Amino acid sequence: MSSASTPAKSISVAVVGVGGVGAEFINQLLAFPQPSPFRIVSLSSSKTHFFHPDGLSITNDSWRSELASAPNKLDFPGLVRELAGVVAPGQKVVLVDNTSSEDVAALYPTILGFGIDVITPNKKAYSGTLQLYERILSSALESGARFLNEATVGAGLPIISTLKDLVATGDKITKIEGVFSGTMSYIFNNFSTGAATGPAFSAVVSVAREKGYTEPHPADDLNGADVARKLTILSRYIPALRGALPDGYKSVATTSLVPAALAGVASGDAFIAQLPAFDAHYDAMRAAAAAEGKVLRFVGVVDVLSGTIKADLEKYDNTHPFATSLGGSDNIVMFHTERYSPRPLIVQGAGAGAAVTAMGVMSDLLKLV
Ligand SMILES: NC(=O)C1=CN([C@@H]2O[C@H](COP(=O)(O)OP(=O)(O)OC[C@H]3O[C@@H](n4cnc5c(N)ncnc54)[C@H](OP(=O)(O)O)[C@@H]3O)[C@@H](O)[C@H]2O)C=CC1
Ligand SMILES: N[C@@H](CC=O)C(=O)O
Ligand code: NA
Numbered sequence: 093m094s095s096a097s098t099p100a101k102s103i104s105v106a107v108v109g110v111g112g113v114g115a116e117f118i119n120q121l122l123a124f125p126q127p128s129p130f131r132i133v134s135l136s137s138s139k140t141h142f143f144h145p146d147g148l149s150i151t152n153d154s155w156r157s158e159l160a161s162a163p164n165k166l167d168f169p170g171l172v173r174e175l176a177g178v179v180a181p182g183q184k185v186v187l188v189d190n191t192s193s194e195d196v197a198a199l200y201p202t203i204l205g206f207g208i209d210v211i212t213p214n215k216k217a218y219s220g221t222l223q224l225y226e227r228i229l230s231s232a233l234e235s236g237a238r239f240l241n242e243a244t245v246g247a248g249l250p251i252i253s254t255l256k257d258l259v260a261t262g263d264k265i266t267k268i269e270g271v272f273s274g275t276m277s278y279i280f281n282n283f284s285t286g287a288a289t290g291p292a293f294s295a296v297v298s299v300a301r302e303k304g305y306t307e308p309h310p311a312d313d314l315n316g317a318d319v320a321r322k323l324t325i326l327s328r329y330i331p332a333l334r335g336a337l338p339d340g341y342k343s344v345a346t347t348s349l350v351p352a353a354l355a356g357v358a359s360g361d362a363f364i365a366q367l368p369a370f371d372a373h374y375d376a377m378r379a380a381a382a383a384e385g386k387v388l389r390f391v392g393v394v395d396v397l398s399g400t401i402k403a404d405l406e407k408y409d410n411t412h413p414f415a416t417s418l419g420g421s422d423n424i425v426m427f428h429t430e431r432y433s434p435r436p437l438i439v440q441g442a443g444a445g446a447a448v449t450a451m452g453v454m455s456d457l458l459k460l461v
């Protein structure tokens with residue numbers, strides 16, 4: 093029974109993926125002030141899951157071991173059907189996808205079609221084919237379910253909400269540019285400081301991985317695909333570019349920093365182990381930039397007027413804001429618009445890491461209350 097001081101637990105939350113971001117999200121959700129409008133009805137790792145329509149009785153100390161010892165193998169389509177049975181008038185169900193799985197992302201149209209909201213930091217769906225993107229939109233429109241993905245760009249930074257607000261209030265975006273990868277930012281903030289020499293490229297990449305900034309496979313950051321995905325997601329919120337990338341991120345002009353010899357390495361561990369053999373190549377790039385008084389930064393551009401969407405390694409003067417004002421995993425995103433001209437609207441801050449990404453997911457969840 094509900095009352096003003098004890099609201100009904102009216103939002104059932106199913107969490108899929110309990111890696112760095114997923115675990116932090118669960119901790120933030122369990123720490124939400126009581127009485128909470130949320131109840132966790134399901135937790136899934138890539139191996140096991142548990143589900144109870146009335147809510148799970150878990151704590152921050154217990155959920156990992158309980159999930160690890162759960163007898164149920166993960167059957168994701170089966171879980172979706174069970175969740176669909178929980179949807180009822182006044183009873184929202186939201187699936188929070190904290191994986192980087194294509195298979196989970198491919199089911200979003202079905203999930204939304206059941207009236208289940210989807211919240212995710214996973215970029216795979218919205219940066220995929222135009223066809224999948226359009227099916228997500230039409231399923232959400234038909235059922236009224238929400239699809240929210242703030243954490244896919246800039247982690248917890250308000251990038252997507254800012255872009256949506258600019259567009260919804262009638263501003264015209266002319267260009268979005270900046271540093272969109274926390275991993276690339278961390279790497280080049282530490283590797284290319286203006287000096288001709290410094291730490292080994294492979295060592296800096298390893299630290300970025302240890303800090304939880306990289307994708308499960310770090311090559312997905314170094315090959316530029318992660319930035320290309322973010323640019324695709326942003327371009328789809330801009331009316332003039334909505335249909336511009338039929339093949340999604342694969343249509344973005346992208347510079348890869350992965351040595352050709354490592355392009356097919358299947359595991360992240362093997363990739364990290366083999367990267368030191370190529371340090372001399374990156375040393376030469378750093379020295380060449382330093383000789384011109386410049387630093388290296390990996391940037392993305394969505395130029396609405398020319399239709400150019402690209403992810404590239406660029407050289408910037410030592411005095412440029414990309415050289416002087418970025419630290420850690422900082423992203424910086426500049427929105428050039430009709431209203432914000434000639435000076436852009438700028439959002440800057442940590443753009444990767446479990447805590448700030450989970451905060452972005454949590455902020456989307458709060459939009460449902
Ligand atoms: N880390 C960051 O800073 C940011 C991450 N993101 C996005 O957040 C998502 C999660 O990232 P992160 O936590 O760092 O990555 P992790 O690799 O730490 O976690 C991903 C988890 O998903 C699990 N998983 C994979 N497939 C499935 C599946 N089919 N069902 C259930 N679980 C599955 C994996 O399990 P197992 O290990 O057993 O395979 C793993 O535990 C990614 O999409 C990433 O792009 C977005 C912004 C920033
Ligand atoms: N690997 C990504 C994580 C956030 O999207 C990054 O480094 O930015
Ligand atoms: Na964000």
